[in-house]
Amino acid sequence: MATSSILADARKLVDELIDPLADQWETERRFARESFDAAAQLGLTALLVPEAQGGRGLGPLAFVRVFEVLASADLAAAFSLVVHNNFARGLAASGNQHLIDLLLADTVSGAAMGAFLLTEPGTGSDASAITCSAVLDGDEWVIKGDKAWITNASDATALNVYAQTNPALKHRGIVSIVVDAATPGVTRLEPYELLGGHAMGTGGFRFDDVRVSRNNTLSPVGEAFGAAMVGIDLARVVVGAMCCGMLQRALDVAVEHSRSRQLFGGSVADKQGVQWMLADVATDLEASRLLTFRAAEALEAESDATIAAAHAKKFSVRAAERGIAACMQTMGATGFRRAVDNPLPRHLAGARIAAYIDGTW
Template identity: 35%
Template sequence: MIRQTARDFAQKEIAPIAAEFDESGEFPYQTVKKMGEMGFMGIEVPEEYGGAGLDTLAYVLALEEICKVDAAHGTIMSVNNSLFCYGILKFGTEAQKQKYLRAVASGAAIGAYSLTEPMSGSDAGNMRSRAVRDGDTYILNGRKSWVTSAPVADYIVVFTMTEPEKKHRGITAFIIETDKPGFSRGKKEPKLGIRASATSEIVFEDYRVPVENRLGEEGEGFKIAMSVLDAGRIGIASQALGIAEAAYESSVAYAREREAFGQKIGEFQGISFKLADMKTRIEASRLLVYNAALAKERAKQTGERFTLEASMAKLFASETAMFVTHAAVQIHGGMGYSKELPIERYFRDAKITEIYEGTSEIQRLVIARLETGLR
């Protein structure tokens, strides 16, 4: 039911405007608001906190369908669900859940997640932003970069150094409100893909955040960030799967219709073998994504981590999205390179799935370390 609901919404509300917002780079406020009203912004959040109260499998099915139509809308949905809501649901106090979780899960507000800085991407322990305790508040200073939804976010989960000498063990998480003094937004990033998803730097200049807005304890920020990224990677894997499916379905239809040298191009082995490889990788990705979703569900009962399953799903599905969209452009030939069709958008959107929320290189590192026990 959730899949069909998401599919119908995406076809009716998002498909007609996807190309327009990709071209302009504007944030799609109206459709995002409708997604919130439909319950897509807090799928796994319990109803008592304004969410839909469904499970992880429902989440990945819905996200997959949204991303088949437009990955940018899927990015906004993924950040709200995985990076913002999941972290507060798991690590937040009751007061934080009531105030921040309810607002974002119900679609009344937009959330964001900020870990990366200009000089620290995969190396989070090298961040230069600082939070200094001053009585019942912390004073934040520094610049964060590549913050998805930052230009429009009401609340952001921010990770910053409270004890720099401890490196990653000195990172603390905070929930910040973007309408308070000392907060500003930097330049908006002109991106290759997912262009309707707004991304920018954020800047803190003597920004005061109350102690009650600290997420978890001092020094627990890195642990929280990595736990949240486990959930986020399942979302990105679902996004990649949706993009790949869209590109594949378009390619099959084109191979059946387009003729060259007196026959359908799908009859040529060069094309048919591409389609075979695309389909096989998509179905393998789907199983990895669903396996990770089920592992996350088990973790709700057992408390165990699902890092391995999430990393494998994210790695394989993101590289599948790039493989499939690259092949789709080739199958469509000149039309695949033209903005008259969405194929080139799928290709541009796919690339980010290999980069954000942990690059493919980081995923391989995570998987290898978990399997060997070596560092």
């Protein structure tokens, strides 16, 4: 399927559902369930899965463009879909026949929702130090420990759990295992109260001697940490693109407001100080796009994109935080007010979230 048709679907989702509902999800402090379900109907839940396996077969470049569009309305709803799509990609690419038969069709259709469980209450950036343990007992893994800061935690059904099999091996001892969230011993913890972004349903899980078939191993011991890092390169570029989407939207709203708002005998847009502020935002946005799409092209070409992805994420997040705040400033108090036609406060919180997800900055 042509990328243009998928981008049109993403725009439709933004116009018809995410834009109208995003402020409500925030007010009600709840997961963007309607967004996930509508995305599933449009086939946006398996964008990276090859067409031969039922997905849309997008490459990284097209994938990134889809999320630039979705995040222009709401980073949280968009990121929930990023996490699910990354889960689907990993399952299709690395899942054994048991996991494919068990879960791929439901993951592609959105009947199952994926989550990525690496972070723990005691460790985030230093992911090799995770303490959630997995011990083999015959043909079953026994998993014990806590996970924290998990996107989609409120609704996810298929959990990709990273666990340590032998602390002496550090990152080489880590395995990843797919766990059904309904398995006895799995407790879904209360989602967190946050500055914003409740639509991504972030929360934690507790695993109390959870028994799962050894066949549910997604990435074996010795390979799981590397697999997590491969996914993170793409996710960082997507975060860069989502920041571009939010910043473009902020700029559009601020420019429109500055043209219509009258003060001191003319429009705000006539004031040179305001023009300079908005021009700086436009320059930062262009630089963010260049870094982001250069990193996406490296991923598309299957070359090493780790450094390019880190540059793209760091620059785009900072440009978005600075730029969205500047856009709000040009709008005076109106910029600070949450409203259906003013996503800037939500996007400012979204830019802060972008500074943490998939590694700080």
